Every structure is written in structure tokens, then in C-alpha cells.
Amino acid sequence: MILSQAITPATGWIIVILLGILWVALGVFWGRKAKNSEGFMLAGRNVGLALGSATAMATWVTSNTTMLAPVFALTLGVWGMVAYSTASFGLMLFAIFVVRIRKILPAGFTAGDFFRKRYGRAGWTIFLIITMFYSLSWLVSMAIAGGDLLEALAGIPYLQGMTLILVVCILYTLFGGLYAVIGTDFIQSVIILFGIVLIGLIVVVKMDFGVAYEHIATYQPSLIQVIMPAALLAVFNNMLFGFGEVFHNNVWWSRAFAMRKDVAPKAFFLSGLLWFSIPIAAGFIALAAGPLGINIVQENQTGPTVAAAILGSAGMGSIAGVLILIVLFCSMASSIDSLLAATSDLLIKDVHGGLMGREINEEKFKRLAGFVIITVGVFSWLLAAPHWQITQALFISGPLVASLIWPVIAGLFWERINRKILLGGILAGCAVGIWAYFQLGWYTASLIGAGVSMIGTIAARYISPSKFPA
16 A cells, blocks of 8 residues: 555645644633743643643654654564653653652742752753753654655645644644643543554454464564664663653653642653553554565655555555544644743743843733744754654754753752762763764663763762752
């Protein structure tokens, strides 16, 4: 089955535009609750368990999960599926951290508040540089996946499809802030779970597991090897990447501050538990490609290629393309909107109001927020336009975020630290990790970056430590 024939370009445009109108309308509706900057940025700090769990899970079910997890399975086999699923551990551990975060920062707004309080202006600046680089990498990877998706399913040219998805997400985030993000995430999470479960069930029904195993053992034996060095390294590399991403990124910290105090730990643990099986299911679909005779032409499009072929052979025809487009669009939108909101919060509160020392006027806040959200979206579009490989766009930032794992933990649970040594460890972890990315492979970079940073953090604990300021 040729994926570009799944649905027509006109159908693809109609689906995305209709979904876009729905999300924007909901964004305007929910955005009316945002009476001030706190409402716009943190949804009134009153998010409950259902919405809290759904928004965390939907945000973590990114285009990278639905598009990249199948690539992991296709290239790294069973261990690739496990490698991607380990990112759920970050959410589960963050459930423990939330209690401490709320105690240290009872009126916090962003992750930057923590780094400023614990590590001073220098640590705050290093954090902002790393998190901005990572957030843009994540945004760009999702924009690329969105363009690939519309080109693959509907024959819409990459640049047009990528632009369309970004514009939709920018618009409803612009109108509704975190209220719109969390509300739409809830709906999107239900759609994502339904679609992935449906596709997985059809694969189970259609595939003879004995025949499938024999096919893979004969033609792709490396995919089921117990010891595959690159895949085993990818397991730990991806796990640490996930830890670093969740522990430092304002997407998760803003939700920690937005949820009710008693709800936040439960919501993060539940979201991690729900998310764990999704990359395994997506990877399992990719492993079915060989046994079912599905030809993968473009690695980036593994997931939708296999899903469309399976649904098409099940008699669903063009409905297959429509379903896949809706599910994958929701997975992208649920993360793009979160990143736009969280990144704009950092630029407004930490850069504009903090490092630059400019007053944030409540009356002009929404205008400033709108300008920042649009600017971030446009910059992401410019970076995604060259159409990089998804892994190149995302994993280059892995060693940077992994270098923040131990400093975050230390800042939360220790009382004394040598700031200079710790910050030096972060910078060394970033530098050595980036070197490893280019010289050894992407699947080593986060592991090495986290290891170097850990050495610096331990040294900072025992060499001339000083007490954190109150």
C-alpha cells in the first residue's frame, strides 16, 4: 500500500482544518477563565486528577512517541521498544519530586524559579540556555513529524503540512493559555489511546505470532537479539534523556504548580503508568512490517506506513488514513501546545521579567504572551523548514538535559552544595556529551553527559559545600 494514497490532499486539509477550528474554539472558550497572568500560565492552580493525568500523559505522547518509537523498533528491535518506554519512569519519579517542589516553591511559576533560588544567577542562566535549546529541539522535531505525517498520508507537501499544524497549535494556545492546553489535552489523550489500542488489536488479529517470529529470526535476527550493544546503550541513554527532560523542563514544572497540591503526585504517577505501554504498542506495530510484507521506504514514516497498510488490509480503506491522521495530529498538538505555553512562560517570567528586569504589566500581559508565543512558533518553523532527520533534531539536546538530572535532585533534597563545582559539572557534562554524540553515536550522549555531571554533583557535595539560601 502506498501511503500517500491513504487519503486525498483535500481530505487531509479538511480534517486538519476542522480539528484546528475545534481546538481554537475550545481555546477561546476555556481562555475566558484566564483573568490574569496566573490564570493564563497556571490555569488558576486548581487542576484536578483527571485533567492533570490526561495533560501529562498526552503531552508525553508526542509525535516523537508515535513516529519515533516505531523507528526504534525497526532499527533496534525489541530493546528499542523497551528503550523508548523507559521515558515513563521520568514521570513516575517526578511524582515524588512534586511534593518537595511545592514545599520549596509554594508560589512558584516556572522551573527557572527553582534554579534561581538554588544556584543563583549563573545557574539560572545556564538552565535557561539549556532548556531553550531543548524546547526548540522538541518543537522542531514535532513540526518535522507533522510535515512528514501530512505528506505521507495525504500527499500534502512537507512545508505546507508542517506550517498548517504549527499555525493551529499557535492559535489555540494564543487564545487560551494553559486552560486551553489542559482542556484540549484531555480530549486528545482519549483519542490517542483509542486509536493506538484499535490499531494494536487489528495487528494481533491479523498476525500469526509463530510465523512472525520465524520471519524475523530468519530475515532480521538482530531485532530479537538478547545482546545488541547499540540497543542496550539506547535503553539507558533514553531513560536518562527522559529523566533529564522531565526533571528540568518547564512543561512539567508548570503542571506541578497548576495542579492542586494533593493531586499532583497522583497525577504524574498515573500519567507515567498510562504512558508506559504506548511506545511498546507503537513499536510492536513496526515489528509487524516484515512478517506482513509491508515495505518501509522512508524510516521517518514507519509508524503511519505500517498502520495504514494494516487498517487498509482490514477493509477500512480510506478510513484508515483518516483515523491515523486524527490520532497522530492529536499526539503532536498535545505536545506542541504545551511547549509553546511553557516556553513562552519562561521567556516572559525568567528572561523578560527576571534576567532583563522588566516589569510585567497585568493589563498588557496577554499581548506580551501572544507576541512571545507567535515568535517561538515562527522560529520553530524556520528551524524545521530544512527538514532534518527526527533523531538529529531531538537527540542532539540529550546530553544537555541529562546533565541537569543530578543538580535538580541535589537542589531538591540536599541542604549544602558547592555551586561553582556543580555548575562546572553541568557544563562539562554538556561538552563531553555533545562530543560523544558526534564521535560515538546519539545512543551514548545522554548517558555520558549524565555520568560526567553526576561526578561534578557528588564532588560539589563534599568539597567546600555551603548551605542553600532560605
